[in-house]
Structure formats: structure tokens, C-alpha cells
Amino acid sequence: MDQAAHTKAPLKAPADDSIAAPVLAPADLSVILPTFNEAENVPVVLDRLSDTLRGVAWEAIIVDDNSPDGTTAVARKIAETDPRVRVIRRVGRRGLSGACIEGILASSAPFVAVMDADLQHDETLLPRMVMELRAGADLVVASRKVDGGSSGTGLSGIREWGSNIANGLAKKLLNVNLSDPMSGFFMIRREKAEALAPKLSAQGFKILLDIVSSAAGSLKIKELPFTFRERLHGESKLDTLVTLDYFGLLMAKYFGNIVSVRFLMFGLVGASGLLVHLLALRAFLFVGNFEFNLAQTAASFVAMTSNFLLNNQLTYRDRRLRGLDALIGLLTFYAVCSVGVLANVGVANLIYLEPSYWWFAGAAGAIMGAVWNYAASAALTWRKI
């Protein structure tokens, strides 16, 4: 098939109203563009791809999480006249990693790139990345940390600092030898990504780190320097809370994927709840002068409420309940946790045979209670809409 015809397909509809379908070569490269509120940036980034990728048969897959600013509609409008542009609109879901994975899995091209849609990533690097894959690499990472690369003015000082700590941890804990494991700009052979997909976490935003650690050394990796640019329009979607996702991913990978990131977060929140419980108990007993049973019950409610708020803020940030939904969620959470206490005490009792094993019985009960709380609150409180 004529590749030139493909690469020169115009961004706008042809002036004549011929009904002949345009002849398209299959794409060699799919560029996955995850978007959330990027309506103003999408047309610009597509224009730039078209300029830069003249020698490559490419397509762009925009994965939009139903952005309120109408990004989907803007992208579809372009797709109506440009067959190289495809759009996936995800409803009821949020998350950068999940969007990228879905985009990758919607591609049939041998190479896939993941790139931010806000123009912070230098698209002129793409042809070189393609060359590296053609020369035998499995994964090419655009790095701000190798010679010649930089974060430019695109990253605030505090984020730069946080990102250095996170990089160090990734290296130590996961043996990931990348200069910039937090980079959101890379290109990979689709067959490799496809094979790893079942192991990847859809939560969070660290898809590159996830890919490389899941591959456990089986990828031939090449790093290319690039300068992180300033955002063109709009604002960053990644707040400081996403750092917690990152640590969650680190822990989950470190523990060999036995437990999900979400369960780990839930467990951490639960542990914080114990502390809250004890502090509240102390206050009710010694400041409020409550009798013990009342103080213990009141402290349980304080701890459950704090757990609910933290889980709603962190563990289920992608399904956060607001307003009346949050109130109903809080009530179902109380109900779930009350049954959790029964599961906890029941299991502990079953196991408790000898006083010397009190801690084992206690821990088994607590874990059982946590598993119940997690499963039941996922089904009831933060159920998928």
C-alpha cells in the first residue's frame, strides 16, 4: 500500500465531495494521548504530530475520561475528517495509567507511544524513538535525567525534589534501572506491552515504572534525553495526593503483587484508624470522663469516620463520593465495619486456643476484619457506578 498517501492524508476534509474511501496504510505507530480537560491542547498536539511524523505511518488514540470541558467532542470533530485520529471515551472511570493501558490495547500497530496531550512532551523526539525500536530496542524512554535532558521550567522545585526521592526508591526497592522512571513519555513494542498488560495496575499514574518492574529485566531499554516543556493550556491534574498512589504501587510491586494497591492503601488507612481510635478513646475517658463502654463505642465511631474520610480521599479518589452520596456512603461504611468487628472477633476466637498465641489469634482476627471491610465496602460503599 502507498505509505506516502497515508502520511500525507490531510487534517481537514478534502474540498471535493468524492465518496471514494481514502486508501489508508495500517499504522506503524500508535500515539496514545491520555486526556482530561485538554480541549484546547488536543488540536495543537495533533497538528504537531502531523508535522513531525511525516516519514511514519501513524495514528493517534485519544483516551478521554469524559472530560467536562468537552475534549471528546473536540477530538471527535477532528477524527471525522482525519482517519488517523481515533477517540476512546471512558465514562465512570478516571486515571492516567488505566487510560494509557486501554489506549495501548486498542492499537494494532507494532509500536505504541504514550505521550501527554498538554505539549509538555517534545513530540519531535518521536521519529528518533521509532528508529531506536527499529534498531532493536523494546522500550525507548524520553528521560529528563540523562545528559542533555532537563525538567526545564515544567516542574516545580518541590515536585523535582519529590521526584528524585521517588526515583531513588524505585531503584532500591524494585531494581528498576531507569534515570527517570516517572517519565510519562515512552515508546514500546506493542507485543511487549500486550504481554505485560495483565500485570499492570490501572490505578495511579506510574505506568512506565509499572511496565519496567513487571517486565523484570526482560526489556531492552534505551533512554533519550528531552526537556520537559511548560504546559500550553489548562492545568496539571496530578496533585500531591498522587504521590501516595506512587508509594502504593512501589509497595504492591515490592510485595510481589500479592495484594492490590487499593488493598494496601485501605490497610494503611486502617492502621491510621487504630491510632485515631486510641487517641479518641483517651480523650473520651480522661477529658470527657465517659465510662469505658461508651468511650470505646464513641472512639470506634471517630475512627470509622476518619477511615471513611481518608479512604474516600485517597483509596477511592477515583470514585470519590460527594454530598448526599458521601453521607449514604458513611452510613454503609459504619454498617460494613460493624460486621467486620464480628468477623474479627469470631475468627480470633476460633484460633485462640492457648494464651501464648494470643497475638496470632488477634492478628488473624484483625486481618479477617480488614479483608471483610475491604471487600464489603468495595461492593457497597464505593461500588462502581
Ligand code: GDD
Ligand atoms: N484519560 C485521562 N485520565 N487522562 C489524564 C488523567 C486521567 O485521569 N489525568 C491526567 N491525564 C492526562 C492529562 O490530560 C495529560 O494529557 C497527561 O495525562 C498528563 O497529565 P498532567 O496533569 O499534565 O500531568 P503532569 O504534567 O503534572 O505530570 C507529567 O509529568 C510527570 C513527571 O513529573 C506526567 O507526564 C506524568 O506521567 C509524569 O510522571
Ligand code: MN
Ligand atoms: Mn502536564
